[in-house]
Amino acid sequence: MNRRYRKTIIAGNWKMNKTASETKKFAEELKAVMPKAKWCEVVVCVPAVNIQTAIKAFKDMRVSVGAENLFYEKSGAYTGEVSGDMLKDLGVKYVIIGHSERRQYFGETDVTVNKKVHAALEAGLHPIICVGESLEQREMGITMELVALQVKAALSGVSAEKVRKCVIAYEPVWAIGTGKTATAEQAAEVCTLIRTTIRHLYGARIARSVTIQYGGSMKPANAAELLAQPDIDGGLIGGAALKSGEFVDIINAANQE
Numbered sequence: 001m002n003r004r005y006r007k008t009i010i011a012g013n014w015k016m017n018k019t020a021s022e023t024k025k026f027a028e029e030l031k032a033v034m035p036k037a038k039w040c041e042v043v044v045c046v047p048a049v050n051i052q053t054a055i056k057a058f059k060d061m062r063v064s065v066g067a068e069n070l071f072y073e074k075s076g077a078y079t080g081e082v083s084g085d086m087l088k089d090l091g092v093k094y095v096i097i098g099h100s101e102r103r104q105y106f107g108e109t110d111v112t113v114n115k116k117v118h119a120a121l122e123a124g125l126h127p128i129i130c131v132g133e134s135l136e137q138r139e140m141g142i143t144m145e146l147v148a149l150q151v152k153a154a155l156s157g158v159s160a161e162k163v164r165k166c167v168i169a170y171e172p173v174w175a176i177g178t179g180k181t182a183t184a185e186q187a188a189e190v191c192t193l194i195r196t197t198i199r200h201l202y203g204a205r206i207a208r209s210v211t212i213q214y215g216g217s218m219k220p221a222n223a224a225e226l227l228a229q230p231d232i233d234g235g236l237i238g239g240a241a242l243k244s245g246e247f248v249d250i251i252n253a254a255n256q257e
């Protein structure tokens with residue numbers, strides 16, 4: 001973390017979990033244990049149907065609500081899709097883009113990720129852009145090239161002013177939902193590479209202002225070590241974000257002065 005230059009952001013990704021009633025219950029539980037002063041921003045990204053409930057439930061807790069996806073067109077005949085303007089109008093602040101599960105199961109590519117990044121920024125949302133290698137790609141030794149390419153593709157055509165509104169989440173695919181966490185060294189190496197890639201594209205001042213998260217089985221037991229790395233400015237958290245106790249332990253790990 002480096003709070004002097006950029007925000008620390010702890011974001012939960014609920015994926016396809018929790019009903020609206022469970023969302024309310026989680027918010028009540030979190031409220032009871034949430035630290036009074038926060039040195040990090042807390043975000044909960046929920047299924048689209050729970051956004052309104054979440055906005056209401058987290059309102060007085062200074063917890064921002066995020067979406068897990070959006071479509072890149074502004075409106076039209078795209079049955080089942082949700083636009084950036086629709087999310088913004090509800091009070092959504094962040095939107096996850098290019099999560100590996102969407103790349104794997106819903107055919108998202110670097111090209112659609114780039115279109116969605118532009119759509120999110122145009123709607124006034126902060127995209128949380130997910131990048132990361134599979135186990136095969138890590139074993140082939142192409143992690144650094146691949147992640148740099150994903151970052152460049154996602155940010156293609158994004159202005160320097162707008163890139164400051166983006167968050168990049170490094171999520172090695174082999175660590176998501178598997179219980180296997182990247183070591184702090186592995187995570188730090190790739191997060192530093194991401195910042196270097198942004199520096200080459202936009203210069204040092206912009207690069208140091210962008211929040212870069214780590215995601216992949218982050219939990220209370222490993223959060224502090226990961227967050228101690230200078231280029232890791234927070235976490236994108238799946239499983240552990242579904243339990244208020246574990247989520248708040250991670251928030252507390254990021255909340256050290």
Ligand code: PEP
Pocket residue numbers: 013015171175176177178179215216217218236237238239240
């Ligand atoms: C995720 O879904 O972005 C994620 C990191 O999941 P988990 O923490 O469960 O590995």
